[in-house]
Amino acid sequence: MADKLVKRRSSMKAKLTIFSAYLNVLNSCDNLSNLQIIELEARFEKFNALYTEFDKLQTEIEVSSDNPEEAYATRDQFEQPYYSLVAMARSLLLGSHGKSQRRDDKNPVPEKHSLSLEEQACEKSFYNNTERKDDGRFVLTIPLKSDPSALGDSYGIAKRRFLSLEKRFELDHKFKSTYLDFMSIPLTIPRLQLYGALLGSRFYTKVKDSLTLPVHRVRYWCDSSIMLGWLSTPPQQ
Known part of the structure; x- marks a missing residue:
């Protein structure tokens, strides 16, 4: 039983040697990288737990030993290099964090970005007119100069006017006849194309x-030679 405990203690001493060699390599570096610091913190955390395991094991050896003085000396031989390695590891961690802090102080990240007036307007427009739906899609609302409600109920107004016109036809037959004579003017395809171009430009x-x-630029597509010819005609004609 005692021999088994001694072998386990020897394994712990070997871990001291491995950790010491690892720290010596880091100590020879001018600056530790972020990965090296993260690895050192992980190794140091496991190394701290090593002493708790050793103390429990060494106590069993000391209790069962016929020569307590020798057992106590062995404990001292373990603790001296252990605490020395703990101090070295903490020194490396504190030094790396201090250098990182000094680098941050030399190159501070500004809390506010200096944006031009145009960039500020773009940022404001994005926050005010862009939203994200539940499915992840972004929806952009076109900003208007005035509230859309100012347009009124244009559909309702147009519908009421149309129904009013039909009622007038029923009451005023002469007006209906005049209206039909006017609408009987042939609405040819070229004429409709010109009407479409005019309405498109007004819209x-x-x-x-x-x-x-x-x-800045709007492209109005059309393949009508009649309308293109009309657009190329001087205004006075």
Whole structure:
């Protein structure tokens, strides 16, 4: 039984030697990297637990030993290098943290970034007009100069006017006849294309005036040779 305990104690002494060699390598480095510091902290934590295990084992040996003085001397032979290695490890950790702190003091990270007026406006627009849905998609709301409610119920107004026009047709047959004569003018495809171009340009102007963000360029696609010819015609014609 005693021989088994002594062998276990020898294994612990070997761990002292291994940890000592590891610290000597780190001590020869000018600066410790972040990975080296993390590894040292992990090893040091396990090394601290080594003494608790040794103390329990050595106490059993001392109790069962016929020569307590020799057993006490063995304890002292273990404790002296152990505490020396503990001091060296803590010194390396404190030194590395101190150097890291000094580097941070020399190169402090500014709490606030100096943004230009345009960058501040972009950042403000992002916070005010961008939201993220539950599925992870981002939704961007187009910022308007005024509240959309200022437009009123345009659909309801248009519908009421249409129904009012139908009622007037029923009451005023002459007005209905005049209206039908006007609508009988042939609405050819070229004419409809010109109407579409005119409405498109008016719609673009309306939208552009309603947005707070600047609009630099808009592409209006069309493959109609009639409309393209009309656009290339001088205004006075």
